[in-house]
Amino acid sequence: xxxxxxxxxxxxxxxxxxxxxxxxxxxxxxxxxxxxxxxxxxxxxxxxxxxxxxxxxxxxxxxxxxxxxxxxxxxxxxxxxxxxxxxxxxxxxxxxxxxxxxxxxxxxxxxxxxxxxxxxxxxxxxxxxxxxxxxxxxxxxxxxxxxxxxxxxxxxxxxxxxxxxxxxxxxxxxxxxxxxxxxxxxxxxxxxxxxxxxxxxxxxxxxxxxxxxxxxxxxxxxxxxxxxxxxxxxxxxxxxxxxxxxxxxxxxxxxxxxxxxxxxxxxxxxxxxxxxxxxxxxxxxxxxxxxxxxxxxxxxxxxxxxxxxxxxxxxxxxxxxxxxxxxxxxxxxxxxxxxxxxxxxxxxxxxxxxxxxxxxxxxxxxxxxxxxxxxxxxxxxxxxxxxxxxxxxxxxx
Amino acid sequence: xxxxxxxxxxxxxxxxxxxxxxxxxxxxxxxxxxxxxxxxxxxxxxxxxxxxxxxxxxxxxxxxxxxxxxxxxxxxxxxxxxxxxxxxxxxxxxxxxxxxxxxxxxxxxxxxxxxxxxxxxxxxxxxxxxxxxxxxxxxxxxxxxxxxxxxxxxxxxxxxxxxxxxxxxxxxxxxxxxxxxxxxxxxxxxxxxxxxxxxxxxxxxxxxxxxxxxxxxxxxxxxxxxxxxxxxxxxxxxxxxxxxxxxxxxxxxxxxxxxxxxxxxxxxxxxxxxxxxxxxxxxxxxxxxxxxxxxxx
Ligand SMILES: Nc1ncnc2c1ncn2[C@@H]1O[C@H](COP(=O)(O)OP(=O)(O)OP(=O)(O)O)[C@@H](O)[C@H]1O
Ligand SMILES: [Mg+2]
Numbered sequence: 001x002x003x004x005x006x007x008x009x010x011x012x013x014x015x016x017x018x019x020x021x022x023x024x025x026x027x028x029x030x031x032x033x034x035x036x037x038x039x040x041x042x043x044x045x046x047x048x049x050x051x052x053x054x055x056x057x058x059x060x061x062x063x064x065x066x067x068x069x070x071x072x073x074x075x076x077x078x079x080x081x082x083x084x085x086x087x088x089x090x091x092x093x094x095x096x097x098x099x100x101x102x103x104x105x106x107x108x109x110x111x112x113x114x115x116x117x118x119x120x121x122x123x124x125x126x127x128x129x130x131x132x133x134x135x136x137x138x139x140x141x142x143x144x145x146x147x148x149x150x151x152x153x154x155x156x157x158x159x160x161x162x163x164x165x166x167x168x169x170x171x172x173x174x175x176x177x178x179x180x181x182x183x184x185x186x187x188x189x190x191x192x193x194x195x196x197x198x199x200x201x202x203x204x205x206x207x208x209x210x211x212x213x214x215x216x217x218x219x220x221x222x223x224x225x226x227x228x229x230x231x232x233x234x235x236x237x238x239x240x241x242x243x244x245x246x247x248x249x250x251x252x253x254x255x256x257x258x259x260x261x262x263x264x265x266x267x268x269x270x271x272x273x274x275x276x277x278x279x280x281x282x283x284x285x286x287x288x289x290x291x292x293x294x295x296x297x298x299x300x301x302x303x304x305x306x307x308x309x310x311x312x313x314x315x316x317x318x319x320x321x322x323x324x325x326x327x328x329x330x331x332x333x334x335x336x337x338x339x340x341x342x343x344x345x346x347x348x349x350x351x352x353x354x355x356x357x358x359x360x361x362x363x364x365x366x367x368x369x370x371x372x373x374x375x376x377x378x379x380x381x382x383x384x385x386x387x388x389x390x391x392x393x394x395x396x397x
Numbered sequence: 398x399x400x401x402x403x404x405x406x407x408x409x410x411x412x413x414x415x416x417x418x419x420x421x422x423x424x425x426x427x428x429x430x431x432x433x434x435x436x437x438x439x440x441x442x443x444x445x446x447x448x449x450x451x452x453x454x455x456x457x458x459x460x461x462x463x464x465x466x467x468x469x470x471x472x473x474x475x476x477x478x479x480x481x482x483x484x485x486x487x488x489x490x491x492x493x494x495x496x497x498x499x500x501x502x503x504x505x506x507x508x509x510x511x512x513x514x515x516x517x518x519x520x521x522x523x524x525x526x527x528x529x530x531x532x533x534x535x536x537x538x539x540x541x542x543x544x545x546x547x548x549x550x551x552x553x554x555x556x557x558x559x560x561x562x563x564x565x566x567x568x569x570x571x572x573x574x575x576x577x578x579x580x581x582x583x584x585x586x587x588x589x590x591x592x593x594x595x596x597x598x599x600x601x602x603x604x605x606x607x608x609x610x611x612x613x614x615x616x617x618x619x620x621x622x623x624x625x626x627x628x629x630x631x632x633x634x635x636x637x638x639x640x641x642x643x644x645x646x647x648x649x650x651x652x653x654x655x656x657x658x659x660x661x662x663x664x665x666x667x668x669x670x671x672x673x674x675x676x677x678x679x680x681x682x683x684x685x686x687x688x689x690x691x692x693x694x
Contacts, residue, residue, distance in 0.1 A: 077586055105592030116587035120605050130591040133601065181591070 003050040004217040005074065010047040010083030012069050015040025018081045031240045043069035045241040054215035058228040061238030067221045071187050074219065075108045076100055105134045109178035111191040115170045117162040123173050124158040130181035148180035168199035188220045204230050229273050237261050249273050276360045277353035279392050280373035280382030286310040290320060295339045299328040309369055311380060319372055319380040322348050350374045353381060360384055419548055430549055438555050445497035453489055467673040479662040486655045488640060492663060495626055495636030498554060502561040503622045507615060510566040514573025531567045539564055539628050547632045557634025561625040568617035576610025577603045616671040623664055
């Protein structure tokens with residue numbers, strides 16, 4: 001994946017004399033010490049990272065850690081004190097006023113926490129706000145607004161007023177307004193925080209669905225960890241204006257950079273972080289390839305290695321079934337062509353690769369055998385045993 | 398020597414200074430003063446001629462209909478009764494003359510005041526300068542405005558309109574400023590994030606969202622204008638104020654009362670009708686209502 005946005009040494013100091021604060025930061029003073037000395041606030045310090053094309057990049061951190069300031073520097077609603085922001089290689093911080101406006105109209109749009117819809121405009125007019133500002137003709141505007149509303153499932157409400165809609169619906173309009181400009185980058189500042197938990201999950205799923213359909217580069221601010229894990233391809237954790245860790249949810253959960261990050265994930269439901277494929281063990285069980293090995297030989301090998309169960313795959317590596325010492329022994333005397341089928345254990349359920357750990361957990365608990373994990377095309381990926389599961393939960397807890 | 402000094406000899410010639418200043422302005426700015434005077438006279442006269450040109454019954458009907466449509470049918474009845482009383486007391490021409498002066502000076506006050514309010518909202522510097530001036534203007538008793546107006550513009554409708562527009566302007570300025578500043582940070586950010594120029598931000602985001610506050614300012618300006626126009630009859634602005642004044646001078650209680658009642662009725666009508674502008678009718682817009690009717694039929 002290519003980098004869409006590259007952020008290099010980005011700083012924001014709020015206050016009259018930012019140079020002084022920058023110098024103190026260089027000396028290694030903390031945000032609080034600098035505030036005490038200079039009465040200036042460090043909003044963001046030395047942020048350097050890249051956001052990849054088409055990913056959902058979540059920024060997390062406690063209140064006041066600089067999340068909003070960071071995203072607002074990406075479209076220069078807040079002017080950076082120092083540093084660069086490269087969008088497809090072009091430095092946004094050096095853009096003239098006209099170039100900046102052009103960039104906002106075509107390259108980046110934004111979704112807000114409390115929706116920021118215009119009460120005097122209809123849903124369709126709100127949706128086409130960005131297009132109106134760009135000077136696009138009314139008919140074309142309406143066409144594109146309706147298309148965006150279609151995407152978020154609100155086309156029937158095109159002529160309603162925002163105050164006739166529920167919170168979730170209002171934010172769908174907010175989302176549609178951002179989609180209507182067809183900007184490749186979406187900035188979302190706690191976009192779902194004002195919604196009820198149920199609606200919030202619904203909107204998160206909606207965003208994930210949207211991404212599968214047509215991937216935008218999304219920069220999403222959140223302080224809800226479950227949300228970050230649900231929608232984020234990668235997560236950046238901020239503390240006191242600095243970014244302390246960036247990584248996939250799994251990386252951060254299993255390997256937190258410091259206590260702050262760890263405390264963030266304390267008590268997280270890891271069973272929601274991992275997918276079945278991520279903990280499936282290839283080496284966990286013996287694997288027999290069906291055309292190569294016959295039932296009698298398989299039985300002998302199992303006995304030989306002192307194992308009880310094994311997985312059977314076909315020549316293309318596709319999962320066929322599981323066998324045990326007993327089932328193999330019972331099938332040795334079957335007629336040649338049904339021998340393997342008779343040997344398969346009955347009632348074994350497989351887990352699809354993207355199944356949440358929490359669901360795998362219940363499969364494992366219900367079965368006396370490990371649970372095989374299978375790719376969408378049927379390829380065998382490995383198994384999840386009780387032991388593996390316990391290890392994973394223990395490592396992250 | 399000291400014993401000969403008494404406090405009554407202590408004299409600062411402020412009056413003379415002011416007279417000198419006024420003379421100087423009158424000598425050097427005759428053109429400007431005449432220009433202002435002509436412009437205002439043109440506007441006010443046109444309003445009055447226009448309103449008096451409409452047949453009284455038709456105008457009354459229009460007012461009643463507006464009252465019924467914008468406010469409520471009950472208020473429409475009130476408007477009907479008011480019109481009947483005004484005709485009955487024989488003060489129609491005076492009422493219309495007052496109304497014209499109120500509308501004319503209010504329009505001028507708004508045309509000047511709203512842009513000042515916008516400038517105040519956009520630049521803290523402007524607010525810092527204008528705010529004390531507004532405070533000062535609002536602490537002065539209304540009839541103080543009559544003196545400079547009469548000095549520079551003589552007697553009649555023009556100085557009346559000028560005193561009125563100055564007196565009535567502060568709420569429009571204040572509430573425009575306030576309304577724009579009260580627009581939520583997120584709305585302004587949304588405007589900017591979608592690529593508004595400064596002008597678009599003002600026209601498409603700030604002014605529409607500030608509209609309820611601005612309309613409250615318009616309402617207050619009109620009400621202040623009405624009270625001032627009545628007072629301005631002291632410098633010959635005419636209208637209902639003149640009726641009241643004549644009543645007082647002749648100790649004619651009945652005439653004074655009739656003039657007063659006319660002012661009150663006009664005040665209520667203006668207040669309710671201007672309040673209803675800018676607030677959308679609860680429920681549905683006209684377009685939606687039409688849709689519904691057509692859909693059913
Ligand atoms: N306009 C401003 N002037 C001065 N200080 C500011 C300004 N905006 C933000 N700050 C300060 O910068 C720091 C970062 O603020 P920011 O709004 O980015 O935090 P946040 O992580 O978004 O917090 P929250 O979760 O509460 O939204 C805070 O200490 C805040 O007080
Ligand atoms: Mg924030």
